[in-house]
Amino acid sequence: MFNLAQLYHPITANPSKTNEYLPCKALQPYIRCFWGSGLESQNTEVSNMHKSREIIIPDTCMDIIWEMDKSTGCASTFFSGINDTPFEIPYEAENESSHFGIRFHFWAVHYFADDHLRDVLNAHADVEQYFSTFHRDLGLLLAETSSITERITAAEAYLLRRLEGTHRTSDSMMNAVHAIINSKGLVGSDELQVSSGLSSRQLERLFREYIGVTPKQTADLVRFQNVWQELYQPSPQSKSMLDIVYAYRYSHQSHFNNNFKKYAGRTPLEALRYARKR
Incomplete structure (x- = not known):
């Protein structure tokens, strides 16, 4: 697949205030970045920048977002589809929860998803609606990690496995x-x-x-x-x-x-x- 990411690099509403990490070379045509918060090893100035609400603008990407409540150890994951409207999310203190995100380029999600994407516009759905093995193959591993590097390594392995043998495209x-x-x-x-x-x-x-x-x-x-x-x-x-x-x-x-x-x-x-x- 030609690497369209070389031509197009979408950004957020506040690009300098994000914890974004590029994927390995094999995934760069598909994955815009990984991102995360709530880990002690991260840059405190960046992690704590939003003290009220954060605005999310359409960046043409779609995300898998994994979140763990630090007080209970319970994790939840959802899939955020492509957006065509802005919205705001409340700030969550870093000591309350930990997040990890996989941000897909809009043209690449179908290489990894189980089903069609006809209903993803402005959607926030349970991740297993589109990635049925996520909890088994990656979610459980993320709960055991203690650094962003470990999370990225686990996510890359999961994504590369899903990519193998994929030919569903036009x-x-x-x-x-x-x-x-x-x-x-x-x-x-x-x-x-x-x-x-x-x-x-x-x-x-x-x-x-x-x-x-x-x-x-x-x-x-x-x-x-x-x-x-x-x-x-x-x-x-x-x-x-x-x-x-x-x-x-x-x-x-x-x-x-x-x-x-x-x-x-x-x-x-x-x-x-x-x-x-x-």
Whole structure:
């Protein structure tokens, strides 16, 4: 599989305040990162940064999230599907619970999941609805770990086993995904049909089956992520706000602001203030 992750690197609402760890090379085309909290060995400044509520924006990824209550030793796991709306989660003190997450690129979840992904939009489901062996093959091991390194090692072994012999994909669909990524979401239906060799109806069926959203929804989310990266990670070649409006084909500034707020839950300037606060 071509490593689309080399072309696309989605970020969160507060990228500098996350505990993210890259997977091994074999998993990089599929896994955006591992992440965790609640372990003594982690960076205290990063782990304790959110003292009230944390905003989650659509990053086009999907997550398996394992959580253990430190007081009881009880663990629970759920699968978070692709999101197209922002939401907030409450801050949990590091001494109360421990978390470990596997963050999948949106195009890769179907390589590991047991079933179709038609119902994953904005979904939070029990992990075994999509990964039926998770508790047996990984969850029990995570409960015995004491470091993020041990958790990542166990998770990589589990994911590599699930990947073996997997062929449930469509090259035509992946060609359309590549076109969306390569164009930064600025691709129309006709172009996707040419790149994939499929009709719009066929593409929509495959995207809903393997990703959970339509090609247009996918392109809109990828465009938002690219815009957010342009704003958050300025460089000498960075565009001005007005340049971004036109480069990403918004009709005017208000259209840009409204579309950005739809996904980020706040205006571009408010989002930047949130991301840069200490």
